[in-house]
Amino acid sequence: xxxxxxxxxxxxxxxxxxxxxxxxxxxxxxxxxxxxxxxxxxxxxxxxxxxxxxxxxxxxxxxxxxxxxxxxxxxxxxxxxxxxxxxxxxxxxxxxxxxxxxxxxxxxxxxxxxxxxxxxxxxxxxxxxxxxxxxxxxxxxxxxxxxxxxxxxxxxxxxxxxxxxxxxxxxxxxxxxxxxxxxxxxxxxxxxxxxxxxxxxxxxxxxxxxxxxxxxxxxxxxxxxxxxxxxxxxxxxxxxxxxxxxxxxxxxxxxxxxxxxxxxxxxxxxxxxxxxxxxxxxxxxxxxxxxxxxxxxxxxxxx
DNA sequence: AGCGGTCAAGTTGAT
DNA sequence: ATCAACTTGACCGCT
Numbered sequence: 001x002x003x004x005x006x007x008x009x010x011x012x013x014x015x016x017x018x019x020x021x022x023x024x025x026x027x028x029x030x031x032x033x034x035x036x037x038x039x040x041x042x043x044x045x046x047x048x049x050x051x052x053x054x055x056x057x058x059x060x061x062x063x064x065x066x067x068x069x070x071x072x073x074x075x076x077x078x079x080x081x082x083x084x085x086x087x088x089x090x091x092x093x094x095x096x097x098x099x100x101x102x103x104x105x106x107x108x109x110x111x112x113x114x115x116x117x118x119x120x121x122x123x124x125x126x127x128x129x130x131x132x133x134x135x136x137x138x139x140x141x142x143x144x145x146x147x148x149x150x151x152x153x154x155x156x157x158x159x160x161x162x163x164x165x166x167x168x169x170x171x172x173x174x175x176x177x178x179x180x181x182x183x184x185x186x187x188x189x190x191x192x193x194x195x196x197x198x199x200x201x202x203x204x205x206x207x208x209x210x211x212x213x214x215x216x217x218x219x220x221x222x223x224x225x226x227x228x229x230x231x232x233x234x235x236x237x238x239x240x241x242x243x244x245x246x247x248x249x250x251x252x253x254x255x256x257x258x259x260x261x262x263x264x265x266x267x268x269x270x271x272x273x274x275x276x277x278x279x280x281x282x283x284x285x286x287x288x289x290x291x292x293x294x295x296x297x298x299x300x301x302x303x
Numbered sequence: 304a305g306c307g308g309t310c311a312a313g314t315t316g317a318t
Numbered sequence: 319a320t321c322a323a324c325t326t327g328a329c330c331g332c333t
Binding site: 156 | 315
């Protein structure tokens with residue numbers, strides 16, 4: 001059966017992940033700052049633990065972890081190694097406990113580094129910062145047992161093949177911890193599934209199929225064809241993305257995400273597949289709950 | 304408790 | 319030139 005994934009946060013459930021601003025943290029003395037950051041990391045480990053319990057209790061099989069789960073960890077000036085913060089070892093253990101609990105509960109965990117993470121950039125400083133961020137996320141992924149770090153291909157810079165060539169070169173700089181988890185997702189501006197499927201095949205990396213992005217930036221291939229090709233790139237449970245347009249498909253801009261998923265946007269060819277679908281909907285766990293109910297009702301009604 | 308200004312980072316396309 | 323969009327609006331000082 002399909003596994004639905006919740007992205008990063010909750011709408012109604014009182015589980016909060018904390019962050020910090022560099023401006024404020026930078027004004028603190030080093031000791032104050034270390035204490036503050038340690039407190040945030042510890043609170044986020046507890047929030048992750050609570051998230052896992054919630055997901056398991058509500059039929060949500062996958063949870064995406066916020067990139068800022070260790071706030072400012074890779075900041076150029078304020079970055080830190082969690083083990084060096086006060087009580088850091090205990091916080092690492094709290095994350096490892098989350099991993100053990102996720103395994104017990106059968107939950108899948110993923111990361112989706114943000115838009116600044118670019119392996120295709122012509123600027124080496126951008127790539128270097130991206131590699132650093134990926135290594136950090138892979139470290140946390142190791143603690144908690146997350147099996148996917150999903151990124152976009154980045155900008156086209158006027159020449160997509162050249163950009164993908166730079167990405168391929170950057171892949172060589174990544175540790176096994178990142179490589180073994182890395183996946184590429186089609187976006188709604190530059191890179192379609194047709195752009196990325198050959199790249200992923202060549203690099204032996206899985207392809208995360210976002211059908212909403214594909215509908216916003218089509219490439220002439222159907223969802224059925226693309227789904228079949230995407231499935232083949234995975235040596236474990238495939239990961240796909242689903243959303244609905246906030247203002248409808250006839251609105252001014254289909255890209256912003258709706259609070260909920262319109263069942264009509266659920267590709268019929270996804271029915272019954274053994275896949276994870278991360279639900280990118282603003283109403284978060286409420287959207288998953290509604291989608292789950294509708295999928296079950298449809299399944300029952302079909303028979 | 305609530306408000307408003309502000310926040311590390313890149314790229315794109317609409318206005 | 320500015321802005322919103324992207325995986326998530328949240329933080330923080332002020333009242």
